[in-house]
Amino acid sequence: MWKTDGLxxxxxxxxxxxxxGGARRDEExxxxxxxxxxxxxxxxxxxxxxxxxxxxxxxNARKGGEESFRIFPxxxxxxxxxWAYVAAEGIEVSELYFAAPRPTVERDGTLLMVEDDRLKLTxxxxxxxxWIRFRTLGCYPLSGAVESRxxxxxxxxxxxxLSRASERQGRLIxxxxxxxxxxxxREGYF
Amino acid sequence: MAAEKKLxxxxxxxxxxxxKSSLLGRLLAETGSAPDDELAxxxxxxSRLFDGLEAERExxxxxxxxxxxxxxxxxxxxxxxxxxxxx
Numbered sequence: 336m337w338k339t340d341g342l343x344x345x346x347x348x349x350x351x352x353x354x355x356g357g358a359r360r361d362e363e364x365x366x367x368x369x370x371x372x373x374x375x376x377x378x379x380x381x382x383x384x385x386x387x388x389x390x391x392x393x394x395n396a397r398k399g400g401e402e403s404f405r406i407f408p409x410x411x412x413x414x415x416x417x418w419a420y421v422a423a424e425g426i427e428v429s430e431l432y433f434a435a436p437r438p439t440v441e442r443d444g445t446l447l448m449v450e451d452d453r454l455k456l457t458x459x460x461x462x463x464x465x466w467i468r469f470r471t472l473g474c475y476p477l478s479g480a481v482e483s484r485x486x487x488x489x490x491x492x493x494x495x496x497l498s499r500a501s502e503r504q505g506r507l508i509x510x511x512x513x514x515x516x517x518x519x520x521r522e523g524y525f
Numbered sequence: 526m527a528a529e530k531k532l533x534x535x536x537x538x539x540x541x542x543x544x545k546s547s548l549l550g551r552l553l554a555e556t557g558s559a560p561d562d563e564l565a566x567x568x569x570x571x572s573r574l575f576d577g578l579e580a581e582r583e584x585x586x587x588x589x590x591x592x593x594x595x596x597x598x599x600x601x602x603x604x605x606x607x608x609x610x611x612x
Contacts, residue, residue, distance in 0.1 A: 360591075360592045360593075360594070361593070361594045363577075364563070364573075364574065364575070364577030364591070365577045365578065367575070367577055367591040367592050367593060368577060368578065368589050368590070368591050383578055383588065383589045384588065384589070386589065410592075411592070411594070411603060413594050413596075415596075498560075499560055499561040500560050500561060500562055501560035501562050501563050504560070504562050514578075514579040517577070517578060517579055
């Protein structure tokens, strides 16, 4: 909700013509369709049939009054590129991206971190400590963790090289039907 | 950083139903560049690694260009799957 309705309200309140985002095409197959200058119609609606050609590094920023853009400069980066850049520039990131023993519950095949009493356990669920980390972080508790022993960036990069799971596999909101991401983007999600 | 590898850009061109998406999907699968969960979601139709829109899956065509990425020990690749029809 916050990344769709809340975002739309904030962009309207500020009357912004464009908003920059860090989404990458490599994350998900609907995002693989995105332009770097993603045209949004009135109401922040994304329509893949109304996107514009992007030849070389030329971008068309012409827009009408109620229209806007979402701009994704990192479109062609991969997950490994991001971490290589973080390492090269010494950027501080959340500890949740690195493996540590954390209280965890497994629900429908997804590892959820039990941070506090916001997560209500259901019958048969048991909290246990596991070495986990997050490849992607979204709203709690909609981000699933992966089991990992990677406590530093070099180990993360090696783990990514060997992984057979997609980057957003732990995002529960992506599993809401085959067209979950497409539907959310049409509603104004990043 | 890894970006210092040679970068190769590949685009598939051809007419409608020539199999551009299927060819590039096969390329991703054979190079081990498609995650297992995405391969499972394809249900054997590798064109779906590129045709991510609902209308594309329903109609069996590519409506808009899609980009995928993979790398080998020697190079990084950006693969673009283009539609085969005039917009």
